[in-house]
Amino acid sequence: xxxxxxxxxxxxxxxxxxxxxxxxxxxxxxxxxxxxxxxxxxxxxxxxxxxxxxxxxxxxxxxxxxxxxxxxxxxxxxxxxxxxxxxxxxxxxxxxxxxxxxxxxxxxxxxxxxxxxxxxxxxxxxxxxxxxxxxxxxxxxxxxxxxxxxxxxxx
Amino acid sequence: xxxxxxxxxxxxxxxxxxxxxxxxxxxxxxxxxxxxxxxxxxxxxxxxxxxxxxxxxxxxxxxxxxxxxxxxxxxxxxxxxxxxxxxxxxxxxxxxxxxxxxxxxxxxxxxxxxxxxxxx
Numbered sequence: 001x002x003x004x005x006x007x008x009x010x011x012x013x014x015x016x017x018x019x020x021x022x023x024x025x026x027x028x029x030x031x032x033x034x035x036x037x038x039x040x041x042x043x044x045x046x047x048x049x050x051x052x053x054x055x056x057x058x059x060x061x062x063x064x065x066x067x068x069x070x071x072x073x074x075x076x077x078x079x080x081x082x083x084x085x086x087x088x089x090x091x092x093x094x095x096x097x098x099x100x101x102x103x104x105x106x107x108x109x110x111x112x113x114x115x116x117x118x119x120x121x122x123x124x125x126x127x128x129x130x131x132x133x134x135x136x137x138x139x140x141x142x143x144x145x146x147x148x149x150x151x152x153x154x155x
Numbered sequence: 156x157x158x159x160x161x162x163x164x165x166x167x168x169x170x171x172x173x174x175x176x177x178x179x180x181x182x183x184x185x186x187x188x189x190x191x192x193x194x195x196x197x198x199x200x201x202x203x204x205x206x207x208x209x210x211x212x213x214x215x216x217x218x219x220x221x222x223x224x225x226x227x228x229x230x231x232x233x234x235x236x237x238x239x240x241x242x243x244x245x246x247x248x249x250x251x252x253x254x255x256x257x258x259x260x261x262x263x264x265x266x267x268x269x270x271x272x273x274x275x
Binding site: 093094096098108 | 190193194196197200201204208209210211212213214218221226230233
């Protein structure tokens with residue numbers, strides 16, 4: 001963490017207090033937005049992981065023939081038997097569902113998780129950069145306030 | 156003096172309305188973008204499917220079986236529609252931006268004209 005501004009086009013030490021606060025607010029807004037997106041991506045990834053787990057533990061030949069409880073609502077279950085342990089129907093988005101073998105479905109979900117993982121990595125890097133930028137601005141802002149206070153007391 | 160004040164007030168209101176409009180357009184642009192992404196993902200998924208794959212479409216609470224060609228056509232159609240919508244909204248965004256730049260320039264002009272009078 002350095003207190004000298006990097007060559008980002010605009011020298012932030014040259015900005016007025018008001019401008020600086022404005023830039024700071026803008027950075028904070030962006031950061032909130034990005035962090036929210038990050039949490040959402042994380043949640044989506046966790047959901048796909050859950051699907052993978054469900055396929056490997058819930059839809060296998062071991063389960064076939066055994067009675068299971070199927071949730072109709074969060075609190076209402078009916079007994080049932082797994083009719084087909086080889087195929088599942090996967091939601092691929094925009095209201096379309098595709099019948100896949102469990103192997104293909106696993107591959108599909110793994111692909112989704114990897115894709116999200118890649119996005120998360122990119123986003124994390126951007127968030128890191130923004131956080132650094134924000135810290136830099138806060139430093140300069142603090143310096144400025146201190147300086148102006150010193151000038152005020154001196155005069 | 157009151158005249159200028161009133162004029163400035165009107166311009167500021169205009170500016171705020173334009174900014175609000177801009178925000179709305181930007182929001183719809185974002186929504187279109189996410190829809191486009193989702194449809195593209197579906198399109199990609201379809202392209203990797205065999206011709207005899209079972210595809211279902213969610214209609215209300217039931218899944219209806221659909222032909223692959225039909226499903227592919229539907230997604231292609233949607234993507235085309237979304238693309239056109241994006242173009243349309245982007246043009247709207249540009250128009251509103253131009254307008255709001257215009258109003259901002261006017262505000263600055265009126266303000267700078269009023270300034271010397273205040274000093275004098």
